[in-house]
């Protein structure tokens with residue numbers, strides 16, 4: 016998938032979000048850094064283009080809530096946590112690039128609960144590659160890409176990586 | 188990226204990338220203290236012992252809050268120096284504490300080198316919370332974070348540290364830290380309190396307060412121990428204050444956007460006048476806030492990854 | 496009478512100006528004769544009462560002499576005893592040592608001196624010469640009965656371990672000791688300048704945040720004591736010289752013809768204060784390790800004779816005194832087993848000749864203290880060291896004979912291995 020494909024998928028997701036929530040009322044878009052946050056910003060501008068409303072958009076870094084800290088030798092560096100408005104009673108559109116085991120989403124939801132009590136959380140992902148380890152299901156999916164565990168899915172966005180593409184790569 | 192080594196004993200041992208990592212991690216963690224629920228589950232199940240051989244409510248509290256905000260269990264042990272003389276050696280204490288399976292020991296001691304001794308005796312992480320006149324790495328890191336927050340970067344800045352350099356661990360750690368990040372450091376004080384060979388640490392030394400403040404972007408005033416007067420390091424508080432105290436008259440000769448740091452607690456009217464301490468240039472309270480973030484970052488970096 | 500023959504070694508005796516391959520014949524504990532090996536046609540065979548040591552390829556010298564050791568007995572037997580200290584000395588090639596008076600009780604009267612000598616006779620393996628105190632209890636107040644101390648066997652007086660602060664007392668000591676011709680050994684230190692310093696004052700102390708002891712703390716007292724030697728005509732020996740300034744002062748005093756001698760330790764001749772980095776308490780001693788400039792001056796001083804001799808300042812300390820905070824840790828290093836190898840290291844570096852090194856560890860210390868030792872003549876007590884200069888060894892504290900293990904040289908590989916030490920014709924140390 017290239018830039019065009021990504022844009023099409025996001026446009027579809029944007030429409031689905033608006034349809035399901037009957038407009039933009041009470042919505043906030045939060046992306047998981049780095050690329051989930053990039054996608055959240057894109058969704059914000061697509062929705063603005065459709066509805067003329069600029070949704071509050073921010074970042075939710077799940078690192079401090081991960082369940083593998085102290086297990087992995089490689090230590091993740093902390094990223095941006097930016098919750099733009101109080102989230103009590105709002106509907107959060109949580110955005111990430113690739114949905115895999117579901118553990119990052121679990122961590123991000125725990126993080127959000129520390130900031131308040133949203134009315135609901137909906138999950139939007141660009142790619143769902145399967146292999147869930149937790150009972151987590153996306154509400155909006157750009158593309159399902161079935162993969163084996165030996166493979167990985169790499170998403171690149173032009174605003175972050177200089178080019179846009181989704182590729183399946185062999186893990187070494 | 189992960190932090191090298193199991194301990195944080197001094198800034199001298201770190202390189203610029205280590206310092207940058209602590210500062211960027213602290214910048215991310217600063218937000219936690221702004222929340223309603225000021226706690227993240229990151230270090231659940233970790234035990235941190237604050238072993239303080241010197242009374243220091245401020246530093247100990249800062250470490251304790253940092254540990255708790257990261258969900259670690261913090262235990263405070265205060266040891267009065269008098270009971271140490273009578274009994275247990277550092278080694279005994281180390282072995283005893285280790286038997287309780289802590290993940291980290293934060294140690295403050297009046298004798299230089301004790302954190303290093305402790306680190307050699309125990310397997311868990313050791314954080315130096317100030318040892319003698321040697322180092323106080325978390326203080327220097329919070330000072331760097333505070334300056335970086337206000338000035339954007341450390342490189343190219345001019346820092347002047349003023350006061351009793353000889354007896355100051357804060358001065359040593361900051362000389363190492365700021366020079367590693369590309370700042371120019373000047374130390375100033377009466378010649379009785381500027382130790383021999385201090386230039387070898389990477390700074391310039393002067394006994395002129397004017398010389399130290401005129402081009403400085405940041406002025407760090409050190410606390411003067413009034414007892415030093417008895418040892419003839421300075422003849423009187425009045426004369427010390429007149430020569431090396433920072434008041435508005437001297438501040439007028441500094442840059443307009445100069446920042447004032449002080450590791451606290453301040454002797455008001457001695458090293459810093461009240462107007463200056465409470466004035467617009469003073470970052471003394473930002474330092475306190477950043478202290479918690481820096482110590483959270485230290486715990487995250489030392490305890491947040493699997494052991495080698 | 497028992498006979499001992501040391502065969503085919505390189506015999507070096509700076510006094511006699513001998514350096515060649517000799518067979519040394521010892522009878523009844525005394526040197527009977529030397530024969531150049533090439534000319535010696537005697538049939539040498541071991542048998543009952545005849546011991547033969549094959550010293551081929553080895554250095555044979557008069558037994559080494561240490562004018563500055565702390566044997567710790569009586570009073571601190573957990574650190575060292577006369578037994579363990581003399582075993583250590585023997586392992587270092589030493590056959591005669593002076594032991595300092597800072598025991599408990601202080602060696603300030605003849606009964607303590609006699610106790611030490613009796614113990615040394617019964618349990619010691621090398622010659623032990625006690626040093627008496629200058630002041631009663633080393634309190635720096637009243638002079639000891641020096642004549643009585645000398646009669647009991649003391650060969651010098653010193654308050655070593657404690658500086659003599661009172662210049663008036665030092666003057667009286669230098670004057671009074673002339674009655675019995677005892678040298679006064681000065682531990683030159685001004686405690687008001689040394690303060691609570693824990694190491695040399697300089698860049699390293701600044702880095703480590705430890706209180707420093709400036710060289711001036713030593714030099715000011717060296718200068719005072721030299722002035723007093725001039726005033727009194729007494730015999731002054733400066734212990735453990737550690738600074739360039741002290742070397743200069745002593746050099747001038749000698750040029751002037753004053754009765755001043757001086758010693759330097761192997762550690763001050765080989766280490767700088769950088770050995771203290773990492774807060775190694777085994778590198779903590781008094782006077783402290785100094786800068787490289789000071790080390791250089793000491794080496795030059797030893798070479799040109801300003802520093803007469805090498806002395807170990809062997810100062811055993813237990814783990815209890817050393818495995819603690821640097822500030823609180825006791826001063827002192829054990830050094831009697833590493834001394835020769837360290838000084839031979841200077842020879843290997845080309846800084847001293849072998850003759851100078853041997854001289855500084857045999858005849859010069861003997862002369863400084865007025866001992867009839869340090870050279871081998873026909874009729875001398877057969878005090879001999881046999882050393883393999885070609886071999887190296889790695890310092891392992893656990894293997895030291897000394898009861899204490901506080902060496903700053905642990906893990907270092909040194910050249911020159913003592914093979915045998917012979918005291919009065921009897922082998923008291925033989926390397927396994």
Ligand SMILES: [Zn+2]
Nearest residue numbers: 655656682734
């Ligand atoms: Zn001494």
